[in-house]
Amino acid sequence: MTTSQAARPRRAGRLGEWWNNLPRPQQWAALVPIVVLIYFLPVLNPPLLTTEPYTNFPIAMVHAAELAMVAIGLNVVVGQAGLLDLGYVGFFAVGAYVAALLTSKDSMLHKLPYLATLPLAMVVTMLAGVLLGLPTLRLRGDYLAIVTLGFGEIVRLLATIVPDLKGQVGFQAVGHPPGTKADGSPIFAANNGTPWYWLVVTLIIILLLFVGNLERSRVGRAWVAIREDEDAAELMGVPTFKFKLWAFAIGAAIGGLSGALVAGQTGFMNNQNFSVAFSVLYLAAVILGGSGNKVGVMVGAFIVSYIPDRFTNLSDRKYLIFGLFLVVLMIFRPQGLLGARQRLLSRGRQAYQRLIGRGEQISSESSVAPSGEEGRPA
């Protein structure tokens, strides 16, 4: 009875299938030159890709990397657990203010070394995520989106109202990692993008390893189960509330880390950087690249960040362009540039190999519209 339909005709996506059937070490080996290339992008400053003379290319690359990190965090919440968070910039802001308050000379607080504020920013934003999640994660879908939207606005308004957060005046000279060049100027200067880029890319790689670990475990399975059908997940023994809270907390922590990095890199932080528009931009990056696909959201973040830097004459119209682009994308490819893709088993390869003699999932493509799913209650 297990014999029928073993040889099923497969759809396109040969490249993806070829890649998926490569042994793990070969995949890693193929990734090494790509990672090296990514590391050396700001130094190479390739002619067609360059954003100069409009924008300093290393700086543009830092911005893209920072947005990619934000997208990875938001992807945990939106892409994996399926919780629509419209106030993600709030976590970003909390992280940025933690870094600014503890390193800037404008703040009354005790000063810490900048690098020490990074884990601290993650812990504080994680707590903020739990605090926001505890009362609100009983809500679903649109209702949750509205509440998180409110949270983002609350954080922004607090930054304006609370005197110690200095509103529009902001904090000058936010700290940066230690180290000076031969001439005594700091390596991590605001106008020197390359070292910041390397720092952010390194952190992104570490985050990807951690997020990947979560994905290929009970946690990742619980998240995707919640995204796919929350009631069914609960009835299959998934403690949904607990794992939604974890998704919120982990997403928040990554948002906080990126906030602290951006604060350090620009060296200046005030309340103007946290409007709702940023939350929407982050979400656009995730949706554009492919919600639920780690590589996809980074590609999305790169596009969203790179286009305005590359074509500065368009930058005041960027929302118009992104809006149009998203509408077209949602019509022709609603799953984003790269569709949702997750491996949820640590031992999946061996298991599939054992059962059907192929190493990986056959189809990575999402079918076009989520409404096409069978068996959903109307």
Place this chain on the structure above:
Amino acid sequence: MTTPPEKVPEGGIVVEIEQMSEEERARHFAEVAEAVAADRDVAVEVGETLLEVHEVTVRFGGLTALDSVSFGIRRGEILGLIGPNGAGKTTCFNAMTGVYRPTSGRVLLEGRPLGRAAKHNITRRGIARTFQNIRLFGEMTALENVVVGTDARHKTSVLGALLRLPRHYGEEKAGTERAMALLEFVGIADRAADKAKNLPYGYQRRLEIARALATEPKLLCLDEPAAGFNPAEKEQLMELIRKIRSDGYTVLLIEHDMRLVMGVTDRIVVLEFGKKIAEGLPAEIRENPAVIAAYLGVPDDDAA
């Protein structure tokens, strides 16, 4: 767990089975059944009441969907729950699995009331179910769907997964192996790597059963598992349900198809308009005038 993993031929176990001799195949299926078998400690003896529905009433506003219904499910049996459309079968199911809270009355599993336990805890206590309208996790592969079921018994959380602690690896290995055995058990191992939404309808129904079995239930509740099946598929499903029972599971079956119900159940409870109108062996139920009236209607001149 299922077969020694030394030599993995092209095409994996699915092809391997085709090449097996009759005897080897029987031995392999026995091993699969063994891996799937219910091996949790169930507090009640075979034949004693496993789950008791005691005077359960469920009201939605003015509508009484269930009116003080009582019946028991004995360990090791297949109990059929039948009734015309709207009789309250699914409501009864939902009251048992914690989706609805009974307005009054109690549901007892192994003599202990379920009370206000959270839904996922009811699953952990040993009640698993399938859905009338299939509710799989569409973007997950068949195997991943089943592993979610096995996760109901697992304890690894964020820290364990993040740092890859030994318990994570242990649970991952055990869960994946059990899930593989379950896919073979219900007969859909050849599509293990396909996304659930891309599976054919019959496979989806079977996958739901595998996912429910993965939670290691004491009681497996099947909500119209044969809906939309043709007679041949119904025959195979009956075979599967019997196989599940002989593996040591207790089954509650909601079904419309009388042939299937009569062919597979040990006892039957009949609901009509939220009330229990009959309970007994299939042969008794078939002859019961109240049941016949409920299903076929009472002719007017008969009532006069």
